[in-house]
Amino acid sequence: MSLSFERLEETVRATHRRPGPGYFLLLLLAGSLAGFGGWAYSLIVRKGLYLTGLERPGGWGNLITDFVFWVGIAHSGTLISAILFLFRAKFRTAVYRVAEMMTVFAVMTAGLYPIFHLGRPWFAYWLFPYPNDRGIWVNFRSPLIWDVFAISTYFIVSTVFLLVGVAPDAAALRDKATGWRKKLYTLLAFGWRGTDEQWRHYTRAYLFFAAFATPLVVSVHSVVSWDFAVSILPGWHSTLFPPYFVAGAILSGVAMVIVILIPLRKWLHLEEIITPTHLDMLSRLVVLTSLIVTYSYATEIATSLAEPVADPERSTFVFRMTGHYAPLFWLMVTFNCVGPSLLLIGRVRRSIRALFVISLLVNVGMWLERFNIVVTSLAHDRLPFMWRNYSPSWVEWAMTFGSFGWFFFWFLIGLKLLPPVSIAEMKEELAHGAHGPGEVAHAS
């Protein structure tokens, strides 16, 4: 055993020690960023969307870009915890808790945007199907309603998934904790005592959660992609979108996990638990998804260029590559295709610094990708008379950066409350290795 149970618990408990000023500074920074974004949004509520740069034809812009971006980020968590769980990928154990926390907070962020971008947000509840005096329901044919269902389901399920995973660890922490932490972990432990009976149900149930979550992950970003694919706008209307979006989501998500883990393992002294091997595995995932995304770009462009010159589809893609937004397009290609392909080289992949930079740029690139899809297509619709270029206003930028503030605010708090690695599963691995919970030879 490389590392004893006590040592493990100690390291984890250590992450919950009273944080230094650095932490609170970060928290303050994140909080105020979120606050500023919130204030910017309050302007929109009070004065109207004319404070944005949106126009006709550009009905959607930064806000929707952010929405898609955060939904993308939210994907890695469940991917790592659920899909890799089903695939029995060993390296998952050490990192999935952080990923799951990230998921939950990312969905919390993404979920705000559908409301933010409404003209009359005070009627947002009309988007939910509830019996009402007027006897009028929602339009289930609308992709936006699919979003409502997909996002809320995803949020609930991944939260449950996270908390269920936490329960045994909470029990472990509970027994040595004092004061409010004791109360908290007693609550989270959910009466956990670790008897064979509990484990019997737990392992089974966990398997089901994974089984539910897996198709959900795939569905959610497919649904988001349909917001575009279902429309008839050149540049949106494409059958390629679902796989393309899912791959992109995983790319950005995993990249975000890396970006977060690298400083985290230093700061929380988790080097022993989250080893370079783990990062290596994650970076392979980045390479894979980046290749899929690259392929999607190529396909899109190739198919559109196959069209006759006057075809709007083709025109839109030519516009993307050579028009007003071309610089963003090429930046996107550099960050999402060129950057990750460098990770094919072992030396680069194993250099933590390089990995960090590349992953960071991937996140920028993925934001740009969504911006490209949303904005350039709208700016270049079928009637040339109505072509017009959108550019975001400071309010929209404030809300974009605010969203990062909001996300990291919750994430920082989460780190101090929840164990950043799954103690139980680590123990199991330490004790035996090969197995994750649930995979147990049953007598029956």
Add this chain to the structure above:
Amino acid sequence: MARCQGCHRFVKEDKEKPAVTAEIKALLPILAEGSVIEWKRVHRVPDLVYFTHERHVLGGVGCQECHGDVDQMEVLRQVSPLTMGWCLQCHKAKQAQRPAELAKLSDCLTCHK
């Protein structure tokens, strides 16, 4: 107002309800001097609703169906909620009788333009 007075001026006083008679009498001078009366508004549909009495009256909807037994009221009050759901249950019921002909009764544009 003028129309009402057309009769009220001449009908003989109502012995049972002297109060009412007094009320009516009180209105006479106002009419004479032509100053305005500010009535308190009781029934009101929101501005986003297009409502005409014409169609409802011609459609054979009795006043009481919406306004209640006004003739029994000492002080007028709103008896029906005047909510969309309330309008609809009547509209839908009517529509059920002659679906083809009254299709518009459940069309949003009938009341919202």
Add this chain to the structure above:
Amino acid sequence: MPVEQGVLGSFSEPEAAARAVLALKAGGCADVRAAMPAPFPQVVAALGKRRSAIDFVTFPGALLGLLCGIGLTVGASVAWPIVTGGKPIVSIPPFVIVIFEVTVLIGSLTNLAALSLGTWHGGRPRFFPSQAQFNADRIGVFAAGADPTVAEQILRDSGAQEVSRVR
């Protein structure tokens, strides 16, 4: 929950605990129970309990979700038929998406409910002498209602750190 009498041994090694469990069973102790920080396969195997019956709750739950989804989408569309984009009132493809989401949602919520019920008070009202260490680094093996002396002996032999009687 009534305190049952029996013998409790605590182990630091899963293998040892597993040995103890098997030995106890061999020694005629019918009811052997364990508590551990993680579901160590050896121990679980040794105890040889049935697989959890949670499936029989979760699956119907998912089915219920499916029905709810269908009911919601179709019902709501038919309640006030409104034509949009020249498409049929009940248009299957879009509904499938919503139905799927509802299925997953209700499915996993039932799964959660089943789990909480199943594990309430350690799963089935069965006594286990609770000790914090069983969530930390020790594996507890409890021979309920067994002959104390025999059980104690077996536990010691199989390498328990400490053995205590519960009554």
Add this chain to the structure above:
Amino acid sequence: MTDPSEKVLSRRTFLKIAGAAGVGVTAGCSPQAATQKVIPFLIPPEDIVPGTPLYYRSVCRECSASCGLTARTREGRVVKLEGNPEDPIGGGALCARGQAALQGLYAPDRFKGPMRLGSDGKLTPISWDEAEDQLGKALAAANQKGPGAIRMISRPEPGSAGSLQTAFLRAVGARSEDRIVFDPLDPAPLRAAGGVLFGRPEVPVYDLTKARSIVCFGAEIVETWVSPVEYARQLAAGRGRVGEERTRLTWVGPRLSLTGYSADSWMRARAGGELAVALGLLRWLADPAHETTNLAREVRLLFPQLARLDPAELSRRADVPWTQIELLAKELASRRPSALLGPGLSSQGEDATQLAAVVMLINLALGNLGQSVWYGLDPRKDPSSSLAEVESLLADMSAGRVEVLFVHHADPVGALPAVAGAADALGKVPLVVSFGGRPDATTSHARLVLPDHHPLEAWGDASPRLGVVNLCQPAMTPLADTRAASQVLLEVGAKLPSLAAHFPWPDFYEYTQARSETYAMLALGKFPDLVSVQRDALQRGGYYSFKLPAPTDVPELLAGAADAFLRLPSSSLRGSELDLVIFPTVLRGDGRSAELPWLREVPDTVSTVSWSPWAELSPTTAKRLGVVTGDVVAVSTSAGKTEVPAYVYPGLRNDAVALPVGFPATAVLPAARDALSGAFAFRSARAAVSPTGRRVNLPLLEGSPYQHGREILGTVSAAAPVVHRPDLSARMYKEPEHPLHRWGMVIDLDKCTGCSACIVACFAENNVPVMGPEAAVKGRYMGWIRMERYLGEEPGDALDVNMLPMLCQQCTNAPCEPVCPVYATYHTAEGLNAQVYNRCVGTRYCSNNCPYKVRTFNWRDAQFAAPLNMQLNPDVTVRSRGVMEKCTFCVQRIRFGENQARNEHRLVRDGEVTPACAQTCPAKAIVFGDLKDSDSSVARLSREGRGFRALEDLNTQPAITYLARVREKEEQ
């Protein structure tokens, strides 16, 4: 003395009632719980039933054409203007300016009452009595100073007002020439030419329906020329068909104007070259060698003089190949009768009368007189004074010879070039009395402001033509303490003891009534009793006895009259400078209402610019100067210099720069004039253009002016009379049911002139908000209709301009509908694409998914500054912030029609329901009706071979069918 309009028509009383109409004008948001007070009628006026419209006939005073109109009032306030179908001039239509006249009535900056310029240099309110006393005294004093001390400058008043003014001035001892009639767009050269050639100083009346070919020498018949609504209608009457029967229109001029967009060919003569072209045509036609059949004898005799003109020189002057002139001449020779029109504002130079004369000679030569061109119909009422007379007035003013100057709805300061010095001259006049209703450049110099009623509040009459008298009656009581200018004159007159005898009429109403007897005489000859005739006339809108004279009644060419016109004036030297082309726009007109929000908000069809002036440059010139659209350029002439944002426009010659009439053109125009008519010469200057290096966000609607090969608009020709359409027989779902009606529209692109009348009408009918220049710059224009203007792909050579009025297509398979999460938009049983404002949450997905981009979003709460809110149509919800809105085919009008029909237990008749746009279209290019009724006119037209639908291959199945523009290839 009280205002007659109140006295006589109490029923027009405007009722200050809080929502007693029970229909709303506030936002489509949740209901307010606030308890309200209601003030119903104490004594209900017999005519006003809350919630039902009441109509009054009146006359539009936005230009000299004086179309008749119908004012729709609700609860005593005018909410919409529409043409008067009985009026032979407007024929039931109104132009954009006519539609916008309504906003003039409710303009927030209207003067609220009489005002005097205080010592502090500010206008301070005074009472009418004070004002009239002061005026009376001043007149009495000025009277002593002898003739010329009392002057008046007035817009043309071809009716009672004019005659009263003349009478008044005579009474106070002024000479007839002391009254200046000021009309910047007056076609004086036509009068002059008529005078010289035929001894008939008249504006001829044209009947373009008779003409098989029309040639416009810069005559902007669609924009402002003489009687735009009438001529647009007549032009359109000859359109919308394929082959020989279709009227051909040729545009001659340096700039392709909006009228030019309707033309089949454009002869790009250089500025001033129109005369050379005209002479060329005349020469060719008169040339015996060409044996033009039945050419007018008197013109044939002119050939000797004409022969002296060298074709080469002519074509050099016009910068048009002689072959083109020949081609046109041949066409005219064969296609009879035709109509040649000119000059227009853009071709009105120092030789304007000569151009007018030569053009008229061609008409004479081809026998158009008595066919498509008529003399003897100009009532010769109030012809405008020449620039010379205006200048002499200004001179007298500057010299201090003028004591009292009446300004009656004339704005010399704003309309004349700055160099004329009208502003300074006004400063020299002790008492400037302005009847202006709203502030303008001239009124700001007034010492005494006596605000006149808006025409919709006043009595009056206007006779634009023999046999047409349009009556002006109040449609509502005056909003403010204004008083009819003529009324003021009467009252002042009555106050002056010396004059009282001259003014027996108690008020102006009586005065008009007195005159109406003579009108009735002219119209009806004998009649039973005046009162009933007058009532009838008021209900019809006027006295109409207009008919074209017998073809025999054509004027004789006076001997030798033509000779002076048959030679080219000495050519002006051409330097590096550019020809300065001044052009009129539909929306600005003569500028009298140019500041009204609707007219500023709606983009100009040619440049798609709103809220800003612009200077047009051809792409070549722009490249040479290194400027692009939006760069500010300095335009300087001998007269002055101004800075304007540039708009790069392929429809302009490389040797020209074009400015819209009015400011800032006035800053650079010299005060040149046409020698013979004395008319102001708009085309006289050459300008140097240079970049300033500054750049502005020009409020521009257009994204790209080209179709990029997408073939959005089909075109047809005699050779190929049917538009190619995709095969959409394959159906995925079955078509939705339309049990009763399926409302549809047909827009004939061959008739549409792009005049924007429909757009303004839509603003008025549907409470479409005006968002202002910032919004326009940002692409947040809210108009429900927009005029998409596509130029020919390759700029430079014969541009085939296509205009596509784009509004909601009311698709059967509407892409906007399924994407709305809350059912705010859906397909009704009558085939409308409904938009439920109060359900909309504002996701804007519908707009994104609309391939036509016809949905507009309320980015902020719309402002309707009082009293503009009085104009709001109570039948239409005013949309709140955050809500998507769009064209609904005027569903409120549909419902109104259906309601009438139900009350009469019948279905809606064809043509009974017309949306605002179709109603006001001067060209009658828009037809609305029920597609289910297969013999309704809309159904019949939609089956035509020219029919196609916008972006049809998307299979959205629009309810709007466009009829393709006809383009005959010019046979070379």
